[in-house]
Amino acid sequence: MSEPNANVSETPADTAPRRMTLNMGPQHPSTHGVLRMMLELEGETITKAGCDIGYLHTGIEKEFEAKLYQQGVTLTDRIDYLCPLINNLCYCLAVEKLLDLEIPPAAQWMRVMLGELTRINSHLVWLGTHSMDLGAMSVFLYCFREREEILKIFEMFSGQRMMTSYFRIGGLALEPPRGWQQAVGKFIDAFPSHVDEYEELLTKNPIWMRRTKGVGRAALDDLIAHGVTGPMLRAAGLNWDIRKSEPYSSYEKFDFDVPTRTEGDVYARYQVRVEELRQSARIVKQALDGMPAGPWEADAPHVVLPDREKMKTQMEALIYHFKIVTEGFRVPAGDVYQVVESPRGEMGYYVVSDGTARPYRVFIHGPSFGNLQGLPKMVEGRLVADAIAALGSTDFVLGDVDR
Amino acid sequence: MSENAVAAEIPGAVLGSSVHRGQTSLEIAPAQIVEVCRFLKDQQQFTRLSGVTAVDWYPTEPRFEIVYLLHALEPNQRLRLKCRVPSDRAEIDSVTGVWPGANWYEREVFDLFGVVFLNHPDLRRIMMPEGWDGHPLRKDYPVTGPKYDYTQE
Numbered sequence: 001m002s003e004p005n006a007n008v009s010e011t012p013a014d015t016a017p018r019r020m021t022l023n024m025g026p027q028h029p030s031t032h033g034v035l036r037m038m039l040e041l042e043g044e045t046i047t048k049a050g051c052d053i054g055y056l057h058t059g060i061e062k063e064f065e066a067k068l069y070q071q072g073v074t075l076t077d078r079i080d081y082l083c084p085l086i087n088n089l090c091y092c093l094a095v096e097k098l099l100d101l102e103i104p105p106a107a108q109w110m111r112v113m114l115g116e117l118t119r120i121n122s123h124l125v126w127l128g129t130h131s132m133d134l135g136a137m138s139v140f141l142y143c144f145r146e147r148e149e150i151l152k153i154f155e156m157f158s159g160q161r162m163m164t165s166y167f168r169i170g171g172l173a174l175e176p177p178r179g180w181q182q183a184v185g186k187f188i189d190a191f192p193s194h195v196d197e198y199e200e201l202l203t204k205n206p207i208w209m210r211r212t213k214g215v216g217r218a219a220l221d222d223l224i225a226h227g228v229t230g231p232m233l234r235a236a237g238l239n240w241d242i243r244k245s246e247p248y249s250s251y252e253k254f255d256f257d258v259p260t261r262t263e264g265d266v267y268a269r270y271q272v273r274v275e276e277l278r279q280s281a282r283i284v285k286q287a288l289d290g291m292p293a294g295p296w297e298a299d300a301p302h303v304v305l306p307d308r309e310k311m312k313t314q315m316e317a318l319i320y321h322f323k324i325v326t327e328g329f330r331v332p333a334g335d336v337y338q339v340v341e342s343p344r345g346e347m348g349y350y351v352v353s354d355g356t357a358r359p360y361r362v363f364i365h366g367p368s369f370g371n372l373q374g375l376p377k378m379v380e381g382r383l384v385a386d387a388i389a390a391l392g393s394t395d396f397v398l399g400d401v402d403r
Numbered sequence: 404m405s406e407n408a409v410a411a412e413i414p415g416a417v418l419g420s421s422v423h424r425g426q427t428s429l430e431i432a433p434a435q436i437v438e439v440c441r442f443l444k445d446q447q448q449f450t451r452l453s454g455v456t457a458v459d460w461y462p463t464e465p466r467f468e469i470v471y472l473l474h475a476l477e478p479n480q481r482l483r484l485k486c487r488v489p490s491d492r493a494e495i496d497s498v499t500g501v502w503p504g505a506n507w508y509e510r511e512v513f514d515l516f517g518v519v520f521l522n523h524p525d526l527r528r529i530m531m532p533e534g535w536d537g538h539p540l541r542k543d544y545p546v547t548g549p550k551y552d553y554t555q556e
Contacts (some may be wrong), residue, residue, distance in 0.1 A: 057530040061515075062539055066546050097424050224450055224476075227504030238476070245479045334423045337472055337483065339453070350472065352458055363456035365472070373507050402530060 019047070022384070026055050032129060033398035035372075037391070044383050049376040056402035064362040068328035069095055070169055072359060077163040079364055080400035082125055085111075085118040085154075086342045088167040091362075093248055094338035094349040095169045098331050101300055105292040107171040108250040113184070113287035114157065114166065115249075116280040120191070121150045122343035122395075123273050123280075127198060130270075130392040134211050139201050146194050149187050156183055170304040171297030181288065188284045195277050202270070212266040216378040216390030220264065226377060227370030230345020232394065235272045236264035242341035254283050266393040273395075276343075303329045328357035342367050344395050366400035405429070405447050405482055412442050428483040433469075433495050436486055440471070440501045448475040449482065452498070455508035457516045461542040465489040467518050471498070488518065497523040515540035 024037040034055035040048040060079060064072050076091045077084035089111055096103060103111075128143030151161040156177050158166040166173050202208045220236040233240060241258040243251040259275035261268035297304045305324055306317035323329075333355040339348040345367030352361040371394040378390040406429055410417045416435040421428050431439050443449040453472040460466055465487040473482040488495055497520040498505045509520040510529040517538035520526055528535060537544055 054528075054530040054532075059539060062544075062546065100424070225503050227452065227454075227502070227507075240476055335426075335428070335483075336424055337426060337453075337481065339481075346453065348453055348472065350454070350456060350470065361456075361458045363454065363470075365454040369507065370504060373504055 018042075024387070026052075029133070032396075035396070035398055035401075037375075037387070039379075039384060039387065041384060044385070046379050046382055046384055046387060049379045049387070051372055051375060053372070053398070053401050056398045058403065060403050061362055061364060064359050066358065068357055069331060069359060070324075070328060072362070073168055074163070074165045077165055078399060079403055080342065080344070080347070080366060080368070080397050081162065082122040082397050083118045083343050084162060084164050085114050085166060086340060086347065088165060089115055089249065090338055090340045090342075090347050090349045091351075092167050092169050093340065094336050094351040095331065095359075096298075097336045097338060098334055098351060098353050099169070099300075099303060099329075100332075101170060101298050101303065103171060103249075103298050104295045105250065106294040107296050107298075109287050109291050110172060110176060110296070111167055111249045112251060112254065113284050113291070114154075116283045116287070117150050117153060117184075119280045119343045120277055120284075121147055123277050124150075126273065126343070126392075126395045127270075130395070131202060131208070133388050133392045134208070136202065136205070136208060139198060142194070142197055142201070146187075146191065153180075153183050153187060156180060168304075170300055171295075175296055181291075184284065184288055188281055188288065191281050192278060195274065195281075199274060203274075209267065212270060212389055212393075213263075215266045215382070215386045216269075216393055217263070217265045218374065218377040222377050223264075223374050226374035228345070228374040229367050229370055230341070230343070231269055231272045231276065232345065232371055232374070234258065234260045235268035237262040242339055242346060246339065248338075248340055254286050256280075256283050266389045269393045269395075330355060330357050331359075339365075344368055344397070344400065345371060364403055366397075366403060368394070368396035368398070368400040372396050372401055405443065405449075405480075408447060409439055409442060412446075413438055426481065426483065428485055431484050431486050433486040433488050436469075436471075436484070437496045437498055437501065439484065440473075440498045443473060443482070444501050448477060448480075449473040450476060452502035452505055452508075453481075455498070455505055455512060457512045457518055457540075459516060459540065459542045460487075461490075467493055467516060469495055469512065469518060493517060494519040494521055496521050497526075499523055514538070517541065 020041050022039045022041055026034040026036045036052040038050045039046050060075050063075055073088055076087040079087050124143040124147045128140035131139040154164050155161050158164040239258055239260050244258055256279045259272050261271055301320045306321050310317040311321050331353040333353050335352040337348055337350045339346050347367050348365035350363040351359055354360040379387045406420045413435055416432050416439050417429055418432055419430040451474040453474045456470050458468040467488045469486045471484040486495060497509055509523055512518050513526055514528040514530050515538055
């Protein structure tokens with residue numbers, strides 16, 4: 001499978017391979033959304049590959065400019081819809097940096113815990129769909145079994161399964177629900193054994209190995225130059241994780257490893273992401289055991305809505321509530337670029353404020369955008385059947401690409 | 404640090420610099436952007452281009468601010484470059500020769516802001532459909548469209 005030109009060499013000389021252009025998508029099962037890949041083929045070898053994106057462009061960046069800062073949080077869920085909470089977090093961190101807000105430790109830890117559950121959720125969807133693309137049907141069922149449990153936890157916290165909007169500028173949207181420790185604890189204690197199950201199905205599976213080893217390889221420098229980030233680089237040998245290199249939301253207080261591989265193929269990316277599942281579980285466990293006590297929201301009455309009880313008894317609280325709800329809060333002029341480690345790589349929000357209550361400009365750097373840009377490097381000169389494996393291994397989400 | 408190095412290496416390129424919330428931005432003369440980027444990549448370890456975007460300061464002139472988000476992996480360091488280009492000559496040299504990954508980001512800025520990147524290998528719209536009229540992220544582009552009149556059906 002991985003041998004380039006393997007098919008070409010078998011072709012008899014009189015029927016030399018003809019060039020053809022193959023359109024994959026916009027509607028294709030392996031594109032998980034609407035992505036069009038244009039492949040130029042010579043026989044079964046890809047000579048040139050290109051992506052046509054923009055089918056899911058919804059103008060979210062423009063919409064930000066018409067909304068108050070706090071309202072923008074709900075838009076961030078819809079960008080990378082497999083890791084909504086990490087999008088929430090990145091946007092909130094950017095605006096909080098502009099406001100120079102101090103977030104209490106309990107909220108920071110809760111953000112880390114839910115962020116890591118989101119990472120597990122996203123990696124599970126990736127593992128399930130990627131293995132299904134390559135023909136391993138049953139893995140999908142196991143992955144979605146655990147994902148369901150995570151979505152139930154999200155629902156418990158925020159009332160929503162997917163579009164949670166649970167992190168808000170200044171802290172969390174709601175107080176954590178009663179019994180969350182038991183729910184998260186039950187899930188996270190059982191989870192490592194579930195990862196063993198996935199690995200039993202795939203890691204030593206000869207079909208899986210033939211389908212993924214040596215496939216989709218590209219030089220590390222090429223990947224970096226094309227804007228690829230995250231697990232793709234870690235699978236090619238670069239030890240770079242933003243949670244370690246630029247810690248945010250008290251990630252520096254957690255003990256976890258950054259898995260790396262040197263092969264840089266689809267199999268290595270699989271290994272890195274499976275190991276990240278285990279590491280995320282470790283972080284969730286630490287957050288659960290060491291969750292600090294204290295408030296869930298910053299002490300910033302001009303940003304955070306007042307307590308309901310206070311609002312009924314205190315004049316200032318009522319005034320603040322009225323002001324925040326009707327006209328939002330003003331953010332000092334300036335710009336900030338905040339990056340976080342999303343399940344797919346470096347996610348960045350560049351927020352520009354002109355001193356009013358609405359963002360002047362929000363630029364969203366989605367990791368899938370860069371990862372997809374590097375795809376031609378991974379598939380050119382390879383067999384067309386391997387394009388599916390390489391495409392799946394980039395773990396792209398089209399909401400994140402097109403925004 | 405990088406600011407002084409750039410100013411020493413390429414005289415006249417740095418028009419100003421600012422630090423906001425611990426993040427450094429350099430204002431660069433648009434004509435010298437490729438030179439500055441090449442220097443920063445080759446000699447200051449900024450091997451990654453995290454993104455390219457623009458801000459429309461309509462109606463101020465020069466109107467478009469092109470923002471380059473640079474990142475050095477070792478040692479970990481981030482830097483922003485900003486170039487202001489006027490609306491009557493909204494064009495700037497492409498940095499795809501320095502970082503091939505700038506390709507899609509520059510296409511996006513071209514598509515949504517209408518800033519032309521000279522010497523770009525493949526400058527087409529990327530988000531909006533081909534043949535679309537206007538550039539949606541410009542500030543004078545309306546957020547809402549004309550109301551559809553159902554009584555005229």
